[in-house]
Amino acid sequence: MKPRLATLAHGATTRLGLTVLGLALVWQASTALLGVPASYLPGLDAIFSMMHRHPAPFIAGFIRTASEMLIGLAAGTLVGLINGVLLHRHQLLRQLLLPLFIVSQTIPVIAFGALVVMWFGNSLLSKAVIAFYLTFFTITVNTLAGLRSVDPAQIRLLRSFGASDHQLLWRLQLPSALPDIFIALKLAVALSLSGAVVGEWFGDTTGLGVLLLQSMYNEDMVTLWATILLVALLGSLSFAAVALMERVMLFWQPRA
């Protein structure tokens, strides 16, 4: 089991690495050879030298945005899972709350962001709240869907052995819902990242979103692209972490 997993991951990583390297080469070669103006698309050399000259704001920004995103994602996952279980168990709750959750998701985050600053100030927390707001719904809905798709015959079987609600939930329903929950988590990674970045547009000094905004308005394309690459890196790493977690926890699932 283990070596197979390792070689599989190894092969995929090598392929990914080669693809990224290839894209980087095309980027660098085209900007250098075709003489693309830096105001249009700066070369990778300029972008990396910018990050090398001023590493501090990029490192601090990466850590800050990652923390906002992870706290929001963790809280959103936790609340989403609890919501999913509760809504699955209590029909009344489902009828009352689910429409409210849907309404909450129709409010554009830009409108919501101004309120968050007023309520939670300029803290790291206020950005985490926006990331949370964007993630909990996806997790809730998918957990609910996963719990509802459990084979009734299996539930009857466990019941016949005298399983309690608690045992049923932890040993059958949640594990069976895991594939659905992981789909939601993968979506939530992207949502929480954009939540954290947009949250930083409501007044802050540190973060990838701040760098993005500042460079956008100063037409500083080098910093803009450096930040875009870091946001992409953060998103990819988080996505990979979730995918890895899925592999470990869903080892019984056939892999595509």
Add this chain to the structure above:
Amino acid sequence: MSITTKPAWQRLITTLALAALYLICSVAEAQSTQASLRLKWLPQAQFAGFYVALAKGYYADEGIDLTINPGGPNILTENLVASGSDTFGLSGGAESVFAARDRDLPVVAIGLGTQLTDFVFVAKQDGPIETLEDFVGHRVTTWFTGANYVLYAMLAEQGIDRETVNIQPQQVSVTPFVDGTVDVATATWYNELNTIRNRVGEENLRIFSPDDYGITFPRDALIVSERTLAERPELVEGFVRATLKGWKEAFSDHDAAVDTVMQWAPTLDRNHQLAMLSEMQRLMTAGPAEEFGLYWLDRETLEQEHDLLRRYDVIGSDVDLDIAFDSRILEAIDKDERMP
């Protein structure tokens, strides 16, 4: 199956619980600030005076533990000050104070940063625009956050029907102007105009300054809530005194001031920031400031602006200038401390 999955589940739950705990802890620590200043934008030399005053401890000398909160594209400084989320604010300009008062927000301007309009309309020397009359039939972009009314007034003063000018909202970038897809763009003296000068060349530009057409919109208004002003005037006075000191220090040593600002935003372009500070100094020390000092509230200018905003229905009813713009704090400070 169920037995083997359990440890993984427990690990996940532990992780989530720890994250939740961290979340709770960060709520608890977010309450030590005595006063805060909400800027209208991210750290840059436009706000050098505040950052210098903070770095030099001028606010601390006045007994104020000040936090500077940057602004952003979706931040309404007036709302944050009115709601008490922030103690002080640097609002867009006199026009945003008028608009806030018109919406019954209890905010008061205690000083105005730039004594002149901080933006101009810019065209290219080799383009079709030589005079304001030439705007007719051409593409002009401006900000629909107040600058548009200045443009309307300028056109009206020259007897030009603004319907004959193709006025479009201006986006972030000045590239459409540089590339020539737009004939006239709006630019602040301290930011966009510097960018345009660098990309097109000063000698290739034709500048239409609202002040030359008799329209002055003082900008960068220092605001505070009515409540703070009434209940803690000593706090407001201390804040203004330290701010004045910060600006005078920044004006006397541009290099050090830009260094201070760039500690907050290291990726900024240093030369651009130096040019920004020079322009800020010019705009802040011009006009009435020469006689009465920094942040002066010039009654006549404000009356003119008020009438103009009324004429274009930007504000629905008359605003009481004495309540909206309060110069008592400035007057309580020695003139020597106010003079640049």
